[in-house]
Amino acid sequence: MNYLPQILFAIILIAGIGFFAKNVLRLRRNINLGKDVDVSDNKPQRWKNMAKIALGQTKMVVRPIAGFLHIIVYIGFVIINIEVLEIIIDGLFGTHRIGLKVLNTSIYGFLIGSFEVLAVLVLVAVIVFWIRRNIIKIKRFLSKEMTGWPKNDGNIILYFEVVLMCLFLVMNATDVQFQELESGNVISQYLAPLFSGLSKSTLPLIERSAWWLHIIGILIFLNYLYYSKHLHILLAFPNTFYGKLIPQGQFKNNDAVTQEVKLMMDPNADPFAAPAEDAPDPEKFGASDVTDLSWVQLLNSYTCTECGRCTSECPANQTGKKLSPRKIMMDTRDRLEEVGKNIEANKGTFVDDGKQLLGDYISHEELWACTSCNACVQACPVSIDPLSIIMDMRQYLVMEQSAAPSDLNNMMGNIENNGAPWPFNQMDRLNWAEES
Incomplete structure (x- = not known):
């Protein structure tokens, strides 16, 4: 028996999953560069938010057309890839459609038939998305930050x-054994005639080629996610779980500021007393670089879908100001990636590169254009909070550099x-009153 196909399949599978695992570890390291923050409170509400927002897509359907199409792609792509399990088993053990040996023909046919219908729906949705993006050219896809790679x-x-x-x-249309079942070939039966003129030896070749390309494509797609905005496919779930629970208009007190105020209000404190020799260094107020942000904020940056809903709702952006909440998140992620590569290049230690998030990526003008209205937070379909990053950098400007606008x-x-x-x-x- 020829085991070469199984060996080759195992090598490709291990390489694909191994590279993905390496990127997951890199992602985890970069996110952990952020400050620690306790988000372990109210877990029932957090699980509920994750179920509603990430799994249930409740915030996507606020815009019905895009939301409905996204749900089709989301459900279709996830469910269709259940068949990947069968492909992996077949690839490793040299079987063909192992599902037929495990499941009743009608059940197997129902599953594959459902997958075929979903595949067509996904194709339709993707084509509409492409038209909206490239022909209709919806405004929120044409911002300055949405050029080049994005x-x-x-x-x-x-x-x-x-x-x-x-x-x-x-793959289904050219699988003679599957077509002869006449069960599950809901869509592929109409494609099969396109290959009817081919020889019996050519059909298996096309079917095997489509099979190999399908699984290799899925592994490439999996590893492409790290470099793409579509990383949100995975990160939307933890991001919605760790999302902000307090009312949107409520800002969290800065502990460092609170301690300073308490010291000033203490009648027994000596304002001129020198700190103790073993006293920790004063904590930095606000944030000027990604390492000053919390790990939740860094998770936010990697989760950003670049959909532009936040920017399209931003009143500052609508009135021509430079601010784009989407750009804030993209800049944060780009700087975080730069810091991560710096650490890798210097064997686990960050070497000062003379750059920081504030100034080199995000300008003062962008920060002060924000009205802190929370429209961007409300609009985000995956619970990202650009405002928290803006406010932290504003705090740095005011309290560390006395660089607030003159007004x-x-x-x-x-x-x-x-x-x-x-x-x-x-x-x-x-x-x-007296004058009147």
């Missing part, structure tokens, strides 16, 4: 899905001196 990535993944679905249907400095000065944001003495507040 633009190409969106199309590449669509081509991937078309090829994989077509290979699946061709903001004037307002804070007025609050300190007059108890209100306006430049009027408290004694003059009712003058307007």
Whole structure:
């Protein structure tokens, strides 16, 4: 018996899964560069959010057309790839459609028939997505940050899905044994006549070629995810689980600021006393680079789907300001990748490269354009929070560099001196009433 096909299949499978595992470890390391944060509270609500948002796609259907098409692709692609289990078993043990030996013919036919129908639906949805992106050219796909690789990535993944679905249907259509069952060939029976003129020796060759290309394509797709925005296929689940639970308008107090305020309010504290020799270094206020952010925020950056819903809802962006919440997340991920490569190149240690997220990737103008309205957070279909990153970097600018805009400095000065944001003495507040 010739074991070469099984050996070759095992090598390809191990290589594909091994490379994917290596990228998962790299991803985990990069996310763990962020500060630790406790998100272990209210687990029942977190599981509920994950089930509703990541699994149930409840925030996708806010925009019905895109949401419905996405659900088709999501369900279709996941369910169709259940057949990968059969392909793996067949590849490793040299069997052919092992499912027919395990399941009743009608049950097996029902499953494969369902997969074929879903494959066609996925093809239709993907074609519509391609038209929306490349012919209709929906505005949110045309922002400045959506050029070059981000633009190409969106199309590449669509081509991937078309090829994989077509290979699946061709594989079924050219499988003579499967077609003779007349069970499950709901779609492929109409494709089979296209190959009817071929010899009996050619059909198995096409079927085997489609079979090999299908599984190799799936492994390539799996490993492509790390480099693509479609990493959200995997990360949407943990990201929605660890998403923000407090009301969107509520900002978390910075512990370092709280400690400073407590010290100032302590009547027994000596403001001129030197810190103890063993006292830890003062904690940095806010964030200027990715390592100042929490690991949840870094997870957010890798989960970003680049769909642009956040930017299309942003009032600052709509009025021509430079801010794009999508770009904030893309910049954070790009900088994090740069830091990760720096660590790899220097054997596990980060060597200062003279860059940081603030300034080199995200400008002051972008940060101060934000109105902190939370529209971007509300719009995100996978619970990403761009506002938290914006506010952390703003805090750094104000508290570490005293680099707030002049209008903001004037307002804070007025609050300190007059108890209100306006430049009027408290004694003059009712003058307007006397004049009337």
